[in-house]
Amino acid sequence: MLAFGFATVFTLLPVYYINEAELTPFQLVLVGTVLESTVFIFEVPTGVVADVYSRRLSVIIGTLLLGIGLAIEGAIPAVVAIFIGEVIRGIGHTFTSGAMEAWLASEIGAETVGNVYLRGNQVEQGASLLGIATSVALARWGLHAPILAGALIILAAGIFLILAMRETSFVPAARMERGSWKATLDTAREGIRTIRRSPLLITFVLIALFVGMSGEGYDRLWEAHLLENIPFPSLFDLRATTWFGIIAGLSSVLSIVVTETVHRRLDQSHERSVALFLVLCTAAQAAAVLGFAWSGQFFLAVACHLVASLCKGIAAPLRNSWLVRSVDPQVRATVISTVGQADAIGQTAFGPVIGWIGSVRGLRIALSVAGIALSPLVPLFIRAARVARHKPATAAFE
Secondary structure (H helix, E strand, O other), rough: OHHHHHHHHHOHHHHHHOOOOOOOOOHHHHHHHHHHHHHHHHHHHOOOOOOOOEEEEEEEHHHHHHHHHHHHHHOOOOHHHHHHOOOOOOOOHHHHHHHHHHHHHHHHHHHHHHHHHHHHHHHHHHHHHHHHHHHHHHHHHOOOOHHHHHHHHHHHHHHHHHOOOOOOOOOOOHHHHHHHOHHHHHHHHHHHHHHHHHHHHHHHHHHHHHHHHHHHHHHHHHHHHHHHHHOOOHHHHOOOHHHHHHHHHHHHHHHHHHHHHHHHHOOOOOOOHHHHHHHHHHHHHHHEEEEEEEEOOHHHHHHHHHHHHHHHHHHHHHHHHHHEEEEEEHHHHHHHHHHHHHHHHHHHHHHHHHHHHHOOOOOOHHHHHHOOOOOOOOHHHHHHHHHHOOOOHHHHHH
Protein backbone atom coordinates (compact mmCIF):
# COMPACT_ATOMS: atom_id res chain seq x y z
CA MET A 1 0.00 0.00 0.00
CA LEU A 2 2.75 2.45 0.89
CA ALA A 3 4.75 1.69 -2.26
CA PHE A 4 1.59 2.13 -4.35
CA GLY A 5 0.84 5.46 -2.69
CA PHE A 6 4.40 6.76 -2.89
CA ALA A 7 4.71 5.80 -6.58
CA THR A 8 1.43 7.58 -7.32
CA VAL A 9 2.84 10.72 -5.69
CA PHE A 10 6.51 10.73 -6.58
CA THR A 11 6.34 9.68 -10.24
CA LEU A 12 5.30 13.22 -11.18
CA LEU A 13 5.92 15.22 -7.99
CA PRO A 14 9.17 16.76 -9.31
CA VAL A 15 7.37 17.72 -12.53
CA TYR A 16 4.66 19.30 -10.34
CA TYR A 17 7.39 21.28 -8.54
CA ILE A 18 8.87 22.48 -11.83
CA ASN A 19 5.75 23.15 -13.92
CA GLU A 20 3.09 24.08 -11.36
CA ALA A 21 5.05 25.58 -8.44
CA GLU A 22 7.78 26.87 -10.82
CA LEU A 23 10.70 26.05 -8.53
CA THR A 24 14.26 26.85 -9.64
CA PRO A 25 17.09 24.26 -9.36
CA PHE A 26 18.20 25.88 -6.10
CA GLN A 27 14.65 25.82 -4.72
CA LEU A 28 14.24 22.19 -5.81
CA VAL A 29 17.21 21.19 -3.68
CA LEU A 30 16.11 23.57 -0.91
CA VAL A 31 12.90 21.54 -0.67
CA GLY A 32 15.07 18.53 0.08
CA THR A 33 17.10 20.56 2.56
CA VAL A 34 13.95 21.45 4.48
CA LEU A 35 12.99 17.78 4.53
CA GLU A 36 16.40 16.56 5.61
CA SER A 37 16.85 19.31 8.21
CA THR A 38 13.61 18.12 9.76
CA VAL A 39 14.88 14.55 9.64
CA PHE A 40 18.14 15.63 11.27
CA ILE A 41 16.32 17.29 14.16
CA PHE A 42 13.76 14.57 14.81
CA GLU A 43 15.50 11.35 13.73
CA VAL A 44 17.08 10.30 17.01
CA PRO A 45 14.24 11.46 19.36
CA THR A 46 11.64 9.58 17.34
CA GLY A 47 13.94 6.55 17.13
CA VAL A 48 14.17 6.57 20.90
CA VAL A 49 10.38 6.74 21.13
CA ALA A 50 10.25 3.55 19.06
CA ASP A 51 12.74 1.79 21.35
CA VAL A 52 11.18 2.98 24.62
CA TYR A 53 7.45 3.17 23.96
CA SER A 54 6.22 1.24 20.93
CA ARG A 55 7.56 0.62 17.45
CA ARG A 56 4.05 -0.10 16.21
CA LEU A 57 2.82 3.26 17.49
CA SER A 58 5.81 5.02 15.95
CA VAL A 59 5.17 3.47 12.52
CA ILE A 60 1.46 4.35 12.61
CA ILE A 61 2.08 7.98 13.60
CA GLY A 62 4.75 8.31 10.92
CA THR A 63 2.55 6.87 8.18
CA LEU A 64 -0.31 9.26 8.97
CA LEU A 65 2.04 12.26 9.02
CA LEU A 66 3.50 11.25 5.65
CA GLY A 67 0.02 11.29 4.13
CA ILE A 68 -0.88 14.65 5.69
CA GLY A 69 2.31 16.35 4.51
CA LEU A 70 1.92 15.17 0.93
CA ALA A 71 -1.75 16.18 0.89
CA ILE A 72 -0.78 19.75 1.81
CA GLU A 73 1.79 19.88 -0.99
CA GLY A 74 -0.67 18.61 -3.57
CA ALA A 75 -3.42 20.98 -2.50
CA ILE A 76 -1.37 24.22 -2.69
CA PRO A 77 1.30 24.63 -5.43
CA ALA A 78 3.25 27.32 -3.57
CA VAL A 79 6.77 27.29 -2.14
CA VAL A 80 5.66 27.98 1.45
CA ALA A 81 3.01 25.24 1.38
CA ILE A 82 5.52 22.79 -0.09
CA PHE A 83 8.00 23.62 2.68
CA ILE A 84 5.32 23.10 5.36
CA GLY A 85 4.34 19.80 3.79
CA GLU A 86 7.99 18.70 3.70
CA VAL A 87 8.41 19.48 7.40
CA ILE A 88 5.39 17.34 8.28
CA ARG A 89 6.55 14.60 5.92
CA GLY A 90 10.03 14.73 7.41
CA ILE A 91 8.70 14.22 10.93
CA GLY A 92 6.61 11.34 9.65
CA HIS A 93 9.65 9.79 7.99
CA THR A 94 11.62 9.89 11.24
CA PHE A 95 8.81 8.05 13.06
CA THR A 96 8.92 5.21 10.51
CA SER A 97 12.68 5.20 9.91
CA GLY A 98 14.37 2.71 12.19
CA ALA A 99 11.08 1.77 13.85
CA MET A 100 9.89 -0.19 10.83
CA GLU A 101 13.17 -2.11 10.53
CA ALA A 102 13.42 -2.72 14.27
CA TRP A 103 9.78 -3.88 14.47
CA LEU A 104 10.30 -6.30 11.61
CA ALA A 105 13.54 -7.71 13.03
CA SER A 106 11.90 -8.26 16.43
CA GLU A 107 8.86 -10.00 14.95
CA ILE A 108 10.61 -12.37 12.53
CA GLY A 109 14.23 -12.50 13.81
CA ALA A 110 17.27 -10.51 12.69
CA GLU A 111 18.76 -13.53 10.90
CA THR A 112 15.96 -13.58 8.32
CA VAL A 113 15.50 -9.87 7.62
CA GLY A 114 18.00 -9.80 4.74
CA ASN A 115 15.95 -12.08 2.51
CA VAL A 116 12.72 -10.38 3.61
CA TYR A 117 14.14 -6.96 2.66
CA LEU A 118 15.00 -8.16 -0.82
CA ARG A 119 11.67 -9.95 -1.30
CA GLY A 120 9.85 -6.95 0.12
CA ASN A 121 11.69 -4.73 -2.33
CA GLN A 122 10.30 -6.84 -5.18
CA VAL A 123 6.75 -6.56 -3.82
CA GLU A 124 7.22 -2.81 -3.49
CA GLN A 125 8.40 -2.55 -7.09
CA GLY A 126 5.37 -4.47 -8.29
CA ALA A 127 3.05 -2.17 -6.36
CA SER A 128 5.01 0.80 -7.66
CA LEU A 129 4.21 -0.22 -11.23
CA LEU A 130 0.51 0.15 -10.44
CA GLY A 131 1.21 3.48 -8.77
CA ILE A 132 3.15 4.74 -11.79
CA ALA A 133 0.32 3.85 -14.17
CA THR A 134 -2.17 5.46 -11.81
CA SER A 135 -0.09 8.62 -11.58
CA VAL A 136 0.17 9.03 -15.36
CA ALA A 137 -3.56 8.38 -15.79
CA LEU A 138 -4.56 10.88 -13.11
CA ALA A 139 -2.24 13.55 -14.53
CA ARG A 140 -4.85 14.15 -17.26
CA TRP A 141 -6.84 16.04 -14.62
CA GLY A 142 -3.80 18.05 -13.54
CA LEU A 143 -0.46 17.32 -11.87
CA HIS A 144 -2.04 17.85 -8.45
CA ALA A 145 -4.41 14.89 -8.92
CA PRO A 146 -1.88 12.02 -8.50
CA ILE A 147 -0.31 13.75 -5.49
CA LEU A 148 -3.61 14.08 -3.66
CA ALA A 149 -4.65 10.54 -4.60
CA GLY A 150 -1.35 9.09 -3.39
CA ALA A 151 -1.63 11.00 -0.12
CA LEU A 152 -5.07 9.47 0.47
CA ILE A 153 -3.68 5.98 -0.21
CA ILE A 154 -0.92 6.55 2.37
CA LEU A 155 -3.46 7.77 4.93
CA ALA A 156 -5.53 4.66 4.22
CA ALA A 157 -2.42 2.55 4.86
CA GLY A 158 -2.04 4.25 8.24
CA ILE A 159 -5.62 3.39 9.15
CA PHE A 160 -5.02 -0.19 8.00
CA LEU A 161 -1.97 -0.42 10.28
CA ILE A 162 -4.09 0.71 13.26
CA LEU A 163 -6.39 -2.24 12.63
CA ALA A 164 -3.98 -4.94 11.48
CA MET A 165 -0.44 -4.31 12.77
CA ARG A 166 0.64 -6.50 15.68
CA GLU A 167 3.55 -6.13 18.10
CA THR A 168 4.28 -9.36 19.95
CA SER A 169 8.01 -9.32 20.68
CA PHE A 170 8.61 -5.78 21.95
CA VAL A 171 8.80 -5.07 25.69
CA PRO A 172 8.39 -1.34 26.44
CA ALA A 173 10.15 0.42 29.29
CA ALA A 174 8.49 0.44 32.69
CA ARG A 175 5.77 3.06 33.18
CA MET A 176 7.80 5.07 35.71
CA GLU A 177 10.79 5.13 33.38
CA ARG A 178 8.64 6.29 30.48
CA GLY A 179 7.15 9.08 32.51
CA SER A 180 10.49 10.36 33.78
CA TRP A 181 12.21 10.34 30.35
CA LYS A 182 15.07 8.45 32.03
CA ALA A 183 14.68 5.45 29.72
CA THR A 184 14.49 7.76 26.71
CA LEU A 185 17.77 9.50 27.53
CA ASP A 186 19.45 6.24 28.53
CA THR A 187 18.47 4.60 25.26
CA ALA A 188 19.75 7.56 23.24
CA ARG A 189 23.07 7.57 25.10
CA GLU A 190 23.44 3.82 24.72
CA GLY A 191 22.76 4.02 20.98
CA ILE A 192 25.39 6.73 20.46
CA ARG A 193 27.82 4.91 22.75
CA THR A 194 27.31 1.75 20.70
CA ILE A 195 28.28 3.54 17.50
CA ARG A 196 31.35 5.13 19.06
CA ARG A 197 32.59 1.74 20.29
CA SER A 198 32.12 -0.01 16.95
CA PRO A 199 34.42 0.74 13.98
CA LEU A 200 31.87 -1.00 11.76
CA LEU A 201 29.01 1.28 12.81
CA ILE A 202 31.24 4.35 12.47
CA THR A 203 31.92 3.22 8.91
CA PHE A 204 28.19 2.90 8.28
CA VAL A 205 27.73 6.46 9.54
CA LEU A 206 30.32 7.69 7.03
CA ILE A 207 28.69 5.65 4.26
CA ALA A 208 25.31 7.23 5.05
CA LEU A 209 26.91 10.69 4.99
CA PHE A 210 28.25 10.30 1.44
CA VAL A 211 25.09 8.55 0.23
CA GLY A 212 23.14 11.59 1.41
CA MET A 213 25.58 14.05 -0.16
CA SER A 214 25.23 12.48 -3.59
CA GLY A 215 21.62 11.38 -3.48
CA GLU A 216 20.06 14.73 -2.63
CA GLY A 217 21.51 16.51 -5.64
CA TYR A 218 20.77 13.76 -8.16
CA ASP A 219 17.28 12.88 -6.92
CA ARG A 220 16.15 16.52 -7.00
CA LEU A 221 17.66 17.55 -10.32
CA TRP A 222 17.51 14.66 -12.80
CA GLU A 223 13.97 15.43 -13.94
CA ALA A 224 14.85 19.10 -14.42
CA HIS A 225 17.89 18.06 -16.48
CA LEU A 226 15.72 15.94 -18.77
CA LEU A 227 13.11 18.68 -19.17
CA GLU A 228 15.57 21.52 -19.78
CA ASN A 229 18.63 20.05 -21.50
CA ILE A 230 17.56 16.94 -23.42
CA PRO A 231 14.94 17.02 -26.19
CA PHE A 232 12.16 14.45 -25.76
CA PRO A 233 11.50 12.19 -28.77
CA SER A 234 8.43 12.76 -30.90
CA LEU A 235 7.66 9.02 -30.84
CA PHE A 236 3.87 8.45 -30.70
CA ASP A 237 3.48 12.13 -29.69
CA LEU A 238 3.76 11.16 -26.02
CA ARG A 239 3.68 13.89 -23.40
CA ALA A 240 6.54 14.45 -20.96
CA THR A 241 4.40 13.10 -18.09
CA THR A 242 3.89 9.85 -19.99
CA TRP A 243 7.63 9.53 -20.65
CA PHE A 244 8.36 9.98 -16.95
CA GLY A 245 5.82 7.24 -16.23
CA ILE A 246 7.52 4.93 -18.74
CA ILE A 247 10.92 5.64 -17.19
CA ALA A 248 9.60 4.90 -13.69
CA GLY A 249 7.92 1.71 -14.92
CA LEU A 250 11.11 0.44 -16.58
CA SER A 251 13.02 1.19 -13.39
CA SER A 252 10.59 -0.90 -11.34
CA VAL A 253 10.65 -3.86 -13.75
CA LEU A 254 14.45 -3.89 -13.86
CA SER A 255 14.59 -3.70 -10.08
CA ILE A 256 12.27 -6.70 -9.70
CA VAL A 257 14.32 -8.84 -12.09
CA VAL A 258 17.77 -7.91 -10.79
CA THR A 259 16.70 -8.07 -7.14
CA GLU A 260 15.48 -11.63 -7.67
CA THR A 261 18.88 -12.56 -9.10
CA VAL A 262 20.65 -10.98 -6.12
CA HIS A 263 18.24 -12.69 -3.73
CA ARG A 264 19.07 -16.12 -5.20
CA ARG A 265 22.82 -15.75 -5.68
CA LEU A 266 24.20 -13.44 -2.99
CA ASP A 267 24.98 -14.88 0.45
CA GLN A 268 24.17 -11.95 2.74
CA SER A 269 25.73 -13.64 5.77
CA HIS A 270 29.12 -13.31 4.05
CA GLU A 271 30.16 -9.69 4.58
CA ARG A 272 32.99 -9.75 2.05
CA SER A 273 30.63 -10.86 -0.73
CA VAL A 274 28.12 -8.17 0.21
CA ALA A 275 30.87 -5.54 0.35
CA LEU A 276 32.24 -6.53 -3.06
CA PHE A 277 28.77 -6.36 -4.57
CA LEU A 278 28.21 -2.92 -3.02
CA VAL A 279 31.55 -1.70 -4.39
CA LEU A 280 30.53 -2.80 -7.90
CA CYS A 281 27.09 -1.19 -7.49
CA THR A 282 28.64 2.08 -6.35
CA ALA A 283 31.14 2.21 -9.23
CA ALA A 284 28.38 1.51 -11.75
CA GLN A 285 26.11 4.11 -10.16
CA ALA A 286 28.80 6.81 -10.24
CA ALA A 287 29.60 6.10 -13.89
CA ALA A 288 25.90 6.13 -14.79
CA VAL A 289 25.31 9.47 -13.05
CA LEU A 290 28.21 11.05 -14.95
CA GLY A 291 26.95 9.54 -18.20
CA PHE A 292 23.48 10.90 -17.56
CA ALA A 293 24.85 14.36 -16.80
CA TRP A 294 26.74 14.68 -20.09
CA SER A 295 24.51 12.75 -22.46
CA GLY A 296 22.71 14.84 -25.06
CA GLN A 297 20.58 12.02 -26.42
CA PHE A 298 17.31 11.08 -24.72
CA PHE A 299 17.47 7.29 -24.80
CA LEU A 300 21.14 7.17 -23.76
CA ALA A 301 20.37 9.50 -20.86
CA VAL A 302 17.42 7.33 -19.83
CA ALA A 303 19.60 4.21 -19.96
CA CYS A 304 22.18 5.86 -17.67
CA HIS A 305 19.44 6.96 -15.29
CA LEU A 306 18.00 3.44 -15.13
CA VAL A 307 21.42 2.01 -14.24
CA ALA A 308 21.95 4.62 -11.54
CA SER A 309 18.48 4.09 -10.11
CA LEU A 310 18.84 0.30 -10.19
CA CYS A 311 22.18 0.31 -8.39
CA LYS A 312 20.89 2.68 -5.73
CA GLY A 313 17.73 0.64 -5.18
CA ILE A 314 19.58 -2.65 -4.79
CA ALA A 315 22.30 -1.26 -2.52
CA ALA A 316 19.91 0.28 0.02
CA PRO A 317 18.28 -2.97 1.32
CA LEU A 318 21.67 -4.69 1.41
CA ARG A 319 23.11 -1.90 3.56
CA ASN A 320 20.04 -1.96 5.81
CA SER A 321 20.12 -5.71 6.40
CA TRP A 322 23.87 -5.64 7.09
CA LEU A 323 23.34 -2.83 9.59
CA VAL A 324 20.40 -4.56 11.30
CA ARG A 325 22.44 -7.74 11.82
CA SER A 326 25.23 -5.69 13.41
CA VAL A 327 23.24 -3.95 16.15
CA ASP A 328 21.96 -5.11 19.53
CA PRO A 329 18.14 -5.36 19.50
CA GLN A 330 17.70 -3.11 22.55
CA VAL A 331 19.05 -0.04 20.73
CA ARG A 332 18.49 -1.13 17.14
CA ALA A 333 15.96 1.58 16.21
CA THR A 334 18.07 4.31 17.82
CA VAL A 335 21.27 3.23 16.06
CA ILE A 336 19.52 2.95 12.70
CA SER A 337 18.01 6.39 13.25
CA THR A 338 21.43 7.82 14.09
CA VAL A 339 22.85 6.40 10.86
CA GLY A 340 19.84 7.91 9.09
CA GLN A 341 20.72 11.22 10.70
CA ALA A 342 24.16 11.06 9.06
CA ASP A 343 22.40 10.66 5.71
CA ALA A 344 20.31 13.74 6.55
CA ILE A 345 23.45 15.72 7.44
CA GLY A 346 24.97 14.88 4.08
CA GLN A 347 21.83 15.95 2.25
CA THR A 348 21.30 19.10 4.31
CA ALA A 349 24.90 20.31 4.19
CA PHE A 350 25.75 19.40 0.62
CA GLY A 351 22.38 19.47 -1.17
CA PRO A 352 22.06 23.29 -1.31
CA VAL A 353 25.61 23.49 -2.67
CA ILE A 354 24.68 21.22 -5.58
CA GLY A 355 21.48 23.22 -6.09
CA TRP A 356 23.43 26.48 -6.16
CA ILE A 357 25.87 24.97 -8.66
CA GLY A 358 22.90 23.93 -10.80
CA SER A 359 21.48 27.47 -10.79
CA VAL A 360 24.82 29.19 -11.44
CA ARG A 361 26.91 26.77 -13.51
CA GLY A 362 24.25 24.50 -14.99
CA LEU A 363 22.60 21.18 -14.22
CA ARG A 364 25.29 19.12 -15.98
CA ILE A 365 28.01 20.37 -13.61
CA ALA A 366 25.75 19.90 -10.58
CA LEU A 367 24.92 16.30 -11.51
CA SER A 368 28.61 15.59 -12.15
CA VAL A 369 29.44 16.74 -8.63
CA ALA A 370 26.72 14.39 -7.31
CA GLY A 371 28.32 11.50 -9.18
CA ILE A 372 31.82 12.26 -7.92
CA ALA A 373 30.49 12.38 -4.33
CA LEU A 374 29.84 8.62 -4.57
CA SER A 375 33.54 7.76 -4.97
CA PRO A 376 34.41 7.65 -1.21
CA LEU A 377 31.90 4.81 -0.78
CA VAL A 378 34.20 2.33 -2.48
CA PRO A 379 36.98 2.39 0.18
CA LEU A 380 34.37 2.64 2.95
CA PHE A 381 32.64 -0.60 1.87
CA ILE A 382 36.04 -2.30 1.69
CA ARG A 383 36.82 -1.04 5.19
CA ALA A 384 33.45 -2.25 6.49
CA ALA A 385 34.19 -5.77 5.22
CA ARG A 386 37.60 -5.81 6.90
CA VAL A 387 36.24 -4.51 10.20
CA ALA A 388 33.33 -6.97 10.18
CA ARG A 389 35.73 -9.86 9.60
CA HIS A 390 38.06 -8.92 12.46
CA LYS A 391 35.66 -7.45 15.04
CA PRO A 392 31.87 -7.80 14.83
CA ALA A 393 29.79 -4.84 15.98
CA THR A 394 28.19 -6.95 18.70
CA ALA A 395 31.55 -7.14 20.46
CA ALA A 396 30.80 -3.76 21.99
CA PHE A 397 28.03 -5.37 24.05
CA GLU A 398 29.96 -8.49 24.96
